[in-house]
Amino acid sequence: MKSVYAFFTRIAAIAGKEFRQLRRDRLTGAMIVGIPLMQILIFGYGINMDVRHLRAAVADNARTSASRALIADLEAGQVVRFVQTVPGAPELRELLAEGKISAGLYIPPDFERRRLDGDRPIAQLMIDGSAPGVADPLRALMNLPPLERSGIRPALQRTLPGGQRTLEVLTEYNPERRTPVQIVPALIGVILSMTMVIFTAVSLVRERERGNLELLITTPVRSVELMIGKLAPYVVVGLIQTTIILITGVLLFDVPINGNVVQLYLGATLFIAATLALGLVISTLVQTQFQAMQLGFLTLLPSILLSGFLFPFDGMPVAVQWIAQGLPLTHFNDIVRGVILRGADLSQLLPSVTKLSVFLVCAVSLAALRFRKRLG
Amino acid sequence: MAESRAAGAAGEEGAATRGAAASDNGFAIEAHDLTRRFGKFTAVDHVTLEIPRAHIYGFLGPNGSGKSTTIRMLCGLLTPTEGRIRVLGLEVPRDAEALRRKIGYMTQKFSLWDDMTVAENLHFIARIFTLDSARARRRIGEVTEEFHLKELSNRLAGTLSGGQRQRLALAAATLHEPELLMLDEPTSAVDPQSRRDFWESLFALAARGTTVLVSTHYMDEAERCHRLAILSRGKLVAEGPPEKLMDELPLHVIEVQSHDTEGAREVLRGLPQVKSQAQLGLRLHALIDRAASDPAKLVRDALRGASVSAEVNAVRANLEDVFVAATLGTSRD
Numbered sequence: 001m002k003s004v005y006a007f008f009t010r011i012a013a014i015a016g017k018e019f020r021q022l023r024r025d026r027l028t029g030a031m032i033v034g035i036p037l038m039q040i041l042i043f044g045y046g047i048n049m050d051v052r053h054l055r056a057a058v059a060d061n062a063r064t065s066a067s068r069a070l071i072a073d074l075e076a077g078q079v080v081r082f083v084q085t086v087p088g089a090p091e092l093r094e095l096l097a098e099g100k101i102s103a104g105l106y107i108p109p110d111f112e113r114r115r116l117d118g119d120r121p122i123a124q125l126m127i128d129g130s131a132p133g134v135a136d137p138l139r140a141l142m143n144l145p146p147l148e149r150s151g152i153r154p155a156l157q158r159t160l161p162g163g164q165r166t167l168e169v170l171t172e173y174n175p176e177r178r179t180p181v182q183i184v185p186a187l188i189g190v191i192l193s194m195t196m197v198i199f200t201a202v203s204l205v206r207e208r209e210r211g212n213l214e215l216l217i218t219t220p221v222r223s224v225e226l227m228i229g230k231l232a233p234y235v236v237v238g239l240i241q242t243t244i245i246l247i248t249g250v251l252l253f254d255v256p257i258n259g260n261v262v263q264l265y266l267g268a269t270l271f272i273a274a275t276l277a278l279g280l281v282i283s284t285l286v287q288t289q290f291q292a293m294q295l296g297f298l299t300l301l302p303s304i305l306l307s308g309f310l311f312p313f314d315g316m317p318v319a320v321q322w323i324a325q326g327l328p329l330t331h332f333n334d335i336v337r338g339v340i341l342r343g344a345d346l347s348q349l350l351p352s353v354t355k356l357s358v359f360l361v362c363a364v365s366l367a368a369l370r371f372r373k374r375l376g
Numbered sequence: 377m378a379e380s381r382a383a384g385a386a387g388e389e390g391a392a393t394r395g396a397a398a399s400d401n402g403f404a405i406e407a408h409d410l411t412r413r414f415g416k417f418t419a420v421d422h423v424t425l426e427i428p429r430a431h432i433y434g435f436l437g438p439n440g441s442g443k444s445t446t447i448r449m450l451c452g453l454l455t456p457t458e459g460r461i462r463v464l465g466l467e468v469p470r471d472a473e474a475l476r477r478k479i480g481y482m483t484q485k486f487s488l489w490d491d492m493t494v495a496e497n498l499h500f501i502a503r504i505f506t507l508d509s510a511r512a513r514r515r516i517g518e519v520t521e522e523f524h525l526k527e528l529s530n531r532l533a534g535t536l537s538g539g540q541r542q543r544l545a546l547a548a549a550t551l552h553e554p555e556l557l558m559l560d561e562p563t564s565a566v567d568p569q570s571r572r573d574f575w576e577s578l579f580a581l582a583a584r585g586t587t588v589l590v591s592t593h594y595m596d597e598a599e600r601c602h603r604l605a606i607l608s609r610g611k612l613v614a615e616g617p618p619e620k621l622m623d624e625l626p627l628h629v630i631e632v633q634s635h636d637t638e639g640a641r642e643v644l645r646g647l648p649q650v651k652s653q654a655q656l657g658l659r660l661h662a663l664i665d666r667a668a669s670d671p672a673k674l675v676r677d678a679l680r681g682a683s684v685s686a687e688v689n690a691v692r693a694n695l696e697d698v699f700v701a702a703t704l705g706t707s708r709d
Contacts, residue, residue: 006506013503215487219504
């Protein structure tokens with residue numbers, strides 16, 4: 001009991017000290033507000049990318065040779081890759097909400113009649129509009145050269161004259177397909193990555209350079225207490241930045257927040273802590289603040305490029321996907337898009353939440369283990 | 377003298393000190409064959425020490441003599457390459473964590489936080505040592521009083537003068553009432569008046585039963601210590617109370633006063649019995665082999681032979697002579 005009290009007292013002491021120092025540091029204070037604001041204004045405008053191999057699911061309620069040909073043709077186009085077959089449209093919606101697929105193909109039971117009648121779209125493609133770069137190539141599918149390989153083109157061409165669509169495309173979550181709607185939520189993670197890693201990456205070396213650490217390690221403070229104490233204040237800073245980005249996103253870019261705000265903040269807290277912990281690990285590896293900055297930025301670029309911020313995750317080679325799995329930002333992007341745009345529940349995003357938690361615990365432990373209360 | 381100091385220690389700290397002292401032969405620190413190598417360089421070379429409780433124990437040596445490395449090993453910051461250490465009855469580095477609550481450590485460089493006020497720094501240290509709020513308030517009040525920090529309470533530590541910083545550092549190091557205080561060159565950035573005040577504080581602490589280990593390269597400071605270890609190139613070359621070291625110097629000390637110090641130096645350099653000489657203003661101190669039967673006459677005759685007019689007297693060794701004599705074997709430049 002007493003040791004628990006001491007544990008929290010020392011964490012609070014370190015955290016309080018960090019807060020106090022942060023409050024005195026006017027420039028950093030200004031940057032906490034200024035950086036996210038600037039970034040969101042600069043990057044708030046869109047980027048579109050060509051994509052391939054998006055994960056998709058299919059609900060084939062027709063089960064005819066023509067419906068199978070349709071599926072094969074869509075897959076042959078390499079934009080989508082069907083990874084799952086489900087019974088019906090509700091299941092497709094669920095998979096979309098969970099972020100497991102980017103598109104869902106629904107083939108209705110009356111597919112054959114629609115095909116022959118030729119006055120209605122023969123099937124429906126549901127698209128996840130929340131991910132950047134995904135919606136546009138998928139929408140292009142609706143102008144698919146109708147079913148070449150299946151040999152039924154003549155029939156379709158006869159019945160679907162003059163540019164009529166083969167597929168009806170239904171964009172979920174971002175019907176107007178505005179890029180800011182996809183970019184702004186993703187920017188939360190990118191901006192936080194930029195600021196958070198550096199905060200903690202320099203925090204230990206700064207104290208080493210100023211000579212504070214030699215005193216600190218002769219006190220009873222334990223490594224893990226030091227790590228948590230150093231991390232905690234910046235979680236608050238991160239949440240402030242999250243709020244700034246969200247407010248700007250809603251006011252300036254009309255980003256809808258479809259999900260639960262509390263859950264969004266829970267996810268953000270987890271991500272911020274994980275990123276700060278990564279910074280702490282860096283701090284235990286380096287000797288100077290300069291080295292800390294270098295290494296901190298080194299983690300930034302992969303985060304931006306591989307996390308699905310710019311390029312859809314599914315388009316990457318498997319090896320790169322593995323690297324991306326090790327980046328907190330990948331999982332946070334999943335959470336943030338899920339909650340903000342798809343209105344998903346954290347329980348639906350459990351894999352990402354779990355991976356972030358594991359990352360956090362591992363990184364804090366690693367930092368605490370690496371940080372020796374010794375000089376040599 | 378030392379015993380009366382220890383006995384004079386009052387309160388629970390004193391009782392704890394005496395209780396532990398019974399099981400430790402009265403030594404706050406025991407180190408045997410302490411050695412630390414950094415690659416090929418041996419910073420500390422088989423140093424054996426016994427430091428009695430409630431003493432002010434000095435480490436005297438030039439920069440690079442191994443003072444800081446020894447202190448860091450004694451408080452568990454550095455792992456010795458060889459040797460055994462017991463501090464306050466605890467095995468170091470094994471029990472280094474348990475030792476942290478019992479020692480206060482003051483680094484060579486000011487190591488409190490520049491961007492926090494004096495009061496904030498002290499509060500932080502109190503919380504890190506988990507002093508309960510009543511004790512924290514009492515102790516912060518006491519050290520603020522003792523080290524004259526009251527009017528500086530709301531000043532940022534970074535804006536303090538050298539002497540003020542050092543008072544703050546000592547206040548912080550003693551806040552949790554440690555049994556043992558380790559001070560690594562505490563007065564290197566401080567004016568003479570502040571140094572005197574600082575030593576007054578150390579004597580007061582020792583009188584209350586605190587063992588103080590202090591490293592210095594100032595002779596006058598070393599002379600104030602109850603006991604002294606002279607380190608040179610990582611080796612312990614002399615040990616004992618300063619008075620005793622001066623009395624028992626195994627060399628004659630001859631003082632030469634002359635207006636022609638250059639000429640006198642030249643003459644002394646030519647004498648094989650002169651082990652070392654140092655100039656102090658117009659005076660020269662020559663250390664001469666014990667074997668010489670009348671060293672003053674030896675020097676006087678040599679100077680007369682070279683027609684250098686000088687006054688020559690045998691004098692009592694001062695600490696600098698002890699230091700020079702002790703380091704003769706290990707460093708010769």
